[in-house]
Amino acid sequence: MITGKNYIGADLSSDSTVSFKTFNPLLNIENKTTFFEASDSEIQKATKLAHDAFRVFKLVSAKQRSEFLIQISEELKSISDDIINIYCSETGLPEGRCKGELGRTINQLLSFATLLKEGSYQEVSIDTPLPERKPMPKPDLRKMLMPIGPVLVFGASNFPLAYSTAGGDTASALAAGCPVILKSHPMHAGTGEVVSSAIIRAAKKTNMPNGVFSNLNSKGIEVGVKLVNNSYVKAVGFTGSLKGGRAIYDLASQRSHPIPVFAEMGSVNPVLIFPKKLQKEYSELAIQYAKSITVGSGQFCTNPGIIISFKSDYFDLFINKLVQEIQEISPSCMLHPNIYNSYNLGLQKIKKNKNVSELTSYSDKYENNFPRHVISRVSAEKFIEDKCLQHEIFGPCSLIITCQDEEEILKVIESLDGQLTGTILAQDHDTFLSQQIIDTFELKVGRIIFNGVPTGVEVCSSMTHGGPYPASTDSRFTAVGINSIKRWLRPVSYQDFPQSLLPDELKNDNPLNINRIIDGVVTREGDSHFENT
């Protein structure tokens, strides 16, 4: 049963009179449950609980945290039917998508559970002393990564599971040893509550401290603003719009004690197509990209928003085929009327731009929340001139950019802002695919794909889901994959500490049997190493 209340630690609570409902975009009606926005007192309670829980949670062993994550995944599995029901009613997305996203969410939790058992994420390093060194003895120094403190996670509109309540930010923060305060996304507050109940049950079953997780509802931005400014909050994870992410970044960096924000924001995910590839496969590529642009109704951070190539007959054939294909794909429901309306506003702006021509055309009317699939076209020159054409239009559309020559393609790439992804469609030795193009492209993106589509973000250790601003607020981190844990860890060094007072990770005998770097060499050696020194 969904209560509409906030989880303040393990307690359901609804102090506030501010309430809201979620929306079923397929039926175009409000859902029934009334959700209560977190009050100031609930915000204060949840953050204080997280602060207190941190003192206990940071001492919980990696093995126990691993069991906590596994238990969350078990709890999610056990209520998958409930999750699917509420998920579909709050998003308009099909059951298959929900199942896929739930599977991914579970896999993310389990990948961190595995990481915790393995131990190398803590980057343990030991430098043995040289007491006789002149002019100064070298001390015994040991370093490991420690959790940064309570992490505020904002649920994402477009991934109610994988980037929300028990999604990547939460999984990585809990894995790091950081309590999580979840600012639930108002569009899927019910899904958030159901998933939160699974986390709370898992925390109880594995004896985690109360306050290790809280889930706070909100209608507008006020709750989020208060949370970012709360002194108990030590870091923030966000996935969403540039506007939202930048606002959070600005608040966090203006605090008396600034905190790190990892915001994964807008991206138009440029695709470069080279002549030989087009000549051979223009039709297959058009079919592939019509699918990639429209999958999930275009509501992916990695949606291919601009497609760049040289003026040529084959590019024209590709474009014609793409326009034809994308018009034949049935529109699919967007997450919410707000997103549908924003999409249409974005399209209207493009339409008013006299340098851009829409290539798709529709005579019939569409139902509410079912967006048109739109392909437009602009010259490279006009694209470079007008930075507004780089703004993400969140939905199933793409802008075609035609270049005259290699020099112009380089200029287009140079003009691009930071991106989550960049894609190259080419034969290995394609005309004009110079090292310079690859090098320039690489400066702009977090992930560079060869002959594929940017949509679909594999969860693995080699994944980078981030990129130069505005793709993210800090290109040095990733939001997806096990390395995303690094966002919530800080190094602490122990100098000349007695064995009995060191954390287990740093003790001579290596009781956790983890890989450590001792005097520059990776080893699992324990006491024997230190006897020899």
Added chain:
Amino acid sequence: MITGKNYIGADLSSDSTVSFKTFNPLLNIENKTTFFEASDSEIQKATKLAHDAFRVFKLVSAKQRSEFLIQISEELKSISDDIINIYCSETGLPEGRCKGELGRTINQLLSFATLLKEGSYQEVSIDTPLPERKPMPKPDLRKMLMPIGPVLVFGASNFPLAYSTAGGDTASALAAGCPVILKSHPMHAGTGEVVSSAIIRAAKKTNMPNGVFSNLNSKGIEVGVKLVNNSYVKAVGFTGSLKGGRAIYDLASQRSHPIPVFAEMGSVNPVLIFPKKLQKEYSELAIQYAKSITVGSGQFCTNPGIIISFKSDYFDLFINKLVQEIQEISPSCMLHPNIYNSYNLGLQKIKKNKNVSELTSYSDKYENNFPRHVISRVSAEKFIEDKCLQHEIFGPCSLIITCQDEEEILKVIESLDGQLTGTILAQDHDTFLSQQIIDTFELKVGRIIFNGVPTGVEVCSSMTHGGPYPASTDSRFTAVGINSIKRWLRPVSYQDFPQSLLPDELKNDNPLNINRIIDGVVTREGDSHFENT
């Protein structure tokens, strides 16, 4: 010969009419050379050169960058007499200190040279594909860390070599593959120019692109402000005051495209002394700490600014001995009249505070720039009440805090801001040394020292020189040790790339013979691994 000009890449340049001189604090007179502040056009040239050089430098192999760093160290050695002369005349520090700092600077460069040859800093990771996986094939994903772009480094007042021109920030940035724009510290512009000449010669001899290093002079803050706002600058390294570091952080985070700043700022480096230790060694500890407080005339980021213990007869004996010892140590020259004056202003503020009593007393007058060594005392209660007592007073002074009991010592620790270091002086099983005290202390610091002094920052991979704000602007990084390179690196992933287009680090055959994580396992395997999959 010192010209007083800026290095715009390899070219000496002086456009501006704004000029200044450095100061010899020992002689209390200006030095002779006139330095010219970098003009707007010189700033623009240097940053554009760095931007262009980056495109070449990022393709320079790690081995070649390693040779560049080694060559810098050779050049520095070959002009060590020149460096010592100008260093001493611009700082008032003794020759021995200069030699020690030069040695450390050279060792830092060489430690990065070694790191580059070894290769694991790039965190290369390869996930092999599963083309048959259902419902979606798993792509081939390969990830490595890449340089972030041109780095702006601010020279520090108190370490003209080790934290300035060719210091840790520069060495780590060049090692990462990032060109450096050095904003030279006005107090030691001559030392900066001499060291810069060594870097420029090394760059030429090892065929590095022009613009890989520039050195810009400035009198006031304007040049720094313009540089932080310059769009070619992609990251900033700073060591200095909280005021300066915060101003840079604020500018950088308010840019249209924010950039990461690592500012290592103020710290009072609390020292906790426990009863049993005091009882046994109060006299030795007092002697040790009188030295630590006064070394380098107290001008170290890790100077022990507050000393905390329980009210006891032995603590009184320690305090008396410390006061006696510190008064017997001859004062040593501070870096500059500005620093000397700031120190005296800080002391005056403390003196006006009716809750603080100065324990040292001086009847004689001192020469200019030779500071008094001052020990003051305050109760824990008053210390907790007054946040101003936590402000760093940069110089040879320390504040004694007396606590009534364990509860009060915990309250004092809880009240502390972020610190570079915290020190515990105790016997292994000392009275009141609870795990709770260690855990609480650890939350506040980057490095925690047992039975030692915080001054002296060992350059090794287990060192953390940073800490929670305001010790640094980002507790997730360190300014000292090989891990400081992480500040200037960002991950980039390559999906389904052909072998011929991959960087060498990511190619199947592992031509660089570096450690890589392939499907979760650390290995130097090359082709053989991929044949089996």
